[in-house]
Amino acid sequence: MTLILDGTIAAASIRMHIATDVAEYKKKGHRPPCLIAILVGEDGASMTYVGAKKIACEEVGFIGEVRRFGADISETELINEIQKINLDDSIDGLIVQLPLPKHISEEKITQTILPQKDVDGFHDINMGKLAKGAADGVKPATPYGITLLMKHYGIDVYGKHIVVIGRSNIVGRPMSMLLSAAAPYGNATVTLCHSRTKELSSFTKMADILVVALGKPGFITAEMVKDGAVIIDVGTTRVVDASRKSGWRLQGDVDFDSVFDKVSAITPVPKGVGPMTITGLMMNTLEVYKAKFV
Numbered sequence: 001m002t003l004i005l006d007g008t009i010a011a012a013s014i015r016m017h018i019a020t021d022v023a024e025y026k027k028k029g030h031r032p033p034c035l036i037a038i039l040v041g042e043d044g045a046s047m048t049y050v051g052a053k054k055i056a057c058e059e060v061g062f063i064g065e066v067r068r069f070g071a072d073i074s075e076t077e078l079i080n081e082i083q084k085i086n087l088d089d090s091i092d093g094l095i096v097q098l099p100l101p102k103h104i105s106e107e108k109i110t111q112t113i114l115p116q117k118d119v120d121g122f123h124d125i126n127m128g129k130l131a132k133g134a135a136d137g138v139k140p141a142t143p144y145g146i147t148l149l150m151k152h153y154g155i156d157v158y159g160k161h162i163v164v165i166g167r168s169n170i171v172g173r174p175m176s177m178l179l180s181a182a183a184p185y186g187n188a189t190v191t192l193c194h195s196r197t198k199e200l201s202s203f204t205k206m207a208d209i210l211v212v213a214l215g216k217p218g219f220i221t222a223e224m225v226k227d228g229a230v231i232i233d234v235g236t237t238r239v240v241d242a243s244r245k246s247g248w249r250l251q252g253d254v255d256f257d258s259v260f261d262k263v264s265a266i267t268p269v270p271k272g273v274g275p276m277t278i279t280g281l282m283m284n285t286l287e288v289y290k291a292k293f294v
């Protein structure tokens with residue numbers, strides 16, 4: 001029988017553990033962890049994501065604050081705001097919701113965040129630590145969340161052949177580094193595929209675990225996967241759906257119905273990887289907070 005790797009169930013369980021940890025720190029007289037999200041402009045999807053992160057903070061006992069700025073804020077003004085947060089010891093984590101307006105360099109903003117507060121894990125220092133296999137860096141939230149999801153469902157990665165499709169800096173590449181690290185939840189043999197990979201199916205068919213992050217709805221079909229494989233579908237693309245009030249629904253990169261009977265476990269879209277990205281963010285915030293008391 002195929003196991004559904006339900007991100008909402010795993011997230012609820014992990015967030016309960018986070019809440020218990022936070023309550024213990026508070027009992028010892030410490031302030032709660034604090035996560036700030038900066039939101040620039042009025043992008044609807046960004047407002048939804050930031051709102052979900054704030055709710056998750058409240059659930060686990062963090063202070064979660066959204067600092068909103070108009071789309072006309074200058075790059076220098078935004079950098080000044082980030083630097084103020086960098087210097088504020090009462091704030092543990094900072095995320096700047098992307099995308100930003102075109103006149104602001106996302107790269108410059110990402111690199112302005114203090115690496116110790118970069119709970120999205122996008123700063124070069126944190127990516128560098130990940131590449132070196134160092135244990136003390138902040139891991140990018142989506143790949144970290146995926147490892148938490150697989151761990152929750154008892155999926156072992158040690159010595160497995162894992163094929164990752166997509167080499168973006170927020171998903172595919174850090175995913176490949178995390179899973180191949182000589183770390184407790186690592187030691188997999190990882191193949192990283194991308195749009196220039198020749199004969200992609202010859203790699204996907206060899207995968208014990210297939211992580212798909214390319215943003216092409218329904219791209220992976222049954223004939224591309226091995227019997228009994230574990231499938232992690234990161235893709236979330238809005239596709240037209242006239243039956244919905246909104247007129248759209250989210251679709252993953254995997255043709256769920258066609259692969260379902262062939263694989264041993266699979267993430268649904270939505271409610272698979274999505275909730276785990278926020279859980280990765282919460283775990284990162286907890287970890288940077290706890291590191292202050294060691």
Ligand code: NAP
Pocket residue numbers: 142165166167168169170171172193194195196197200213214215216234235236237273274275277
């Ligand atoms: P991205 O930056 O656009 O990267 C896509 C990657 O897929 C690129 O490396 C690209 O290769 C590769 N690719 C494109 N077409 C391909 C093909 N035909 N064969 C093999 N590889 C191909 O995307 P991303 O930011 O990583 O996001 C990927 C998907 O995950 C999107 O749907 C996004 O919405 C979703 N996502 C979900 C979450 C979540 O929390 N659920 C978080 C982040 C992202 P090249 O490098 O050669 O161009």
